[in-house]
Amino acid sequence: MPKTCFDPAASMASAALSESTLSGPTMGTRWAVRYQAPPDFDHGALSRDLALTVESVDAQMSPWKPESGLMRLNRSEPGQWVALPADLLGVLARAVQIGALSGGAYDAAIGDLVNAWGFGAVRDAPDPAAIRRAAASHRPAHLWLDIDGERARARKRMPMTLDLCGIAKGYAVDRMAQVMDRHGVAHALAGLDGELRACGARADGRPWAVALESPQEGRRAAHGVIELVDLSVATSGDYRHWIRVGSERLAHTMDGRRAAPVRNPVASVTVLAASCMDADAWATALLVAGPGEGPALAQRMGLDALFLLRCEGRLTEIGLGRFAAHPCRARIAAATPAP
Incomplete structure (x- = not known):
């Protein structure tokens, strides 16, 4: 993959744009966008449309709102x-x-x-x-x-209670990207609770750089950096939402095949995909699949995936697809000690 080169025309174009951020609450967390737009851009209209879009997704797919479409199906x-x-x-x-x-x-x-x-x-x-x-x-x-x-x-066809938390947030990010496009924003990074989608590159041609969180309980730190251009990324892990039962720590991600929370050495899985919905769902699937089945599944499906595994007090990595072959598009720092 060629190196990023200085482009005087792109630099001049980017100078005419200013970077802004917008955010708001939804789905028990927050949505956010960083974007570059001309000085006369209508930021208020964009903010309203983004808020309406994510709320529309939540109104349809919430597992907690009694009148959501999902809850009607569940009932x-x-x-x-x-x-x-x-x-x-x-x-x-x-x-x-x-x-x-x-x-x-x-x-x-x-x-x-x-x-x-x-x-x-x-x-x-x-x-x-x-x-x-x-x-x-x-x-x-x-x-x-x-x-x-x-x-x-x-x-x-059988009694079941559906829960789309492992895919709906990624879909909401895809809808946010559509809103950015309708407003003529060509350089943006949209996110919701860690699911991210880059709309194009930055105006000067550089990719959007996002941190890959280190899977450490009770501490926010970067494990590495991922560079995105017209690409989505999602991470599923065992370190942010969990409960403790006695001496055991139970992650929130469910393994339906075992009818129990995920329990394997995988600390997190990060997936790159064109759509954030797919990246979100596949990150969940690979986390559940575990250290043996997961990489084999990712390889079979042609996924770009990074597994961080806890092994004897350290984090080890398994990288597939672009994580292994194109470090300038997905640059991951060396493994760091695990807690």
Whole structure:
């Protein structure tokens, strides 16, 4: 891959643009954009459209808002078709596809497990009886959820509670990128809770540089730097959302195949993809798949993935695709000691 060279024309063009940031609350976290635009740009209109867009996604896909489309589907009886908005149907369809391609490592039907293990809307200690019920009744979404795109509807063929937290935030970032494009913004970095998408490069031609967080409990530090141009990145890990039960630390990501939280040496998985929705879902799938199955799955699917594994008190890396072959597009620092 050629090195980035100084471009006088690009430098002059970038001088006419100023960098701004916008952010706002959504989905229990915050959305944010950094972008470069001319001095007379209507920042207020962009901010309003971004806020409306992410709230629209949340209104359709929230597992906590009673009137969301997802919750209406969750309340429906098995076999009952439910009319749903096009955005939600598209995300459900992609969730089913990635669930099948990953052999169930990504599974949208983990809502009952999330609640039983204490990671739902009401955070609490794991409920052993609820865990047993959820495990006994669990059916993977890719086998028991039907999507009828032509008639804009979906149905469950078995009782299940769907949870799109492992894909909806990435989709919201993709929608944010569409908003930036409609407003004529060609140089931007959009993000929501760590899921990021670069819209083009910076105005001077340089890539957007983002930090890859080191998976250390209770400490925010950079493990390395990733450079993005027209590319999305998402990371799933065991270090930010977890609960402690006795001496055991349980991560929030559910392995539907085990009906339990992920429990393997993978500290985090980072995935590059054209769409942030895909990067989000595949990062979750590879984290669940673990240190053996995960890299094999990533290689089989042709994914650009970086695994950080805890091994004897240190972090070790497994890089595939661009993480291994193109360090100038995905520059990762040397491994650092793990806690």
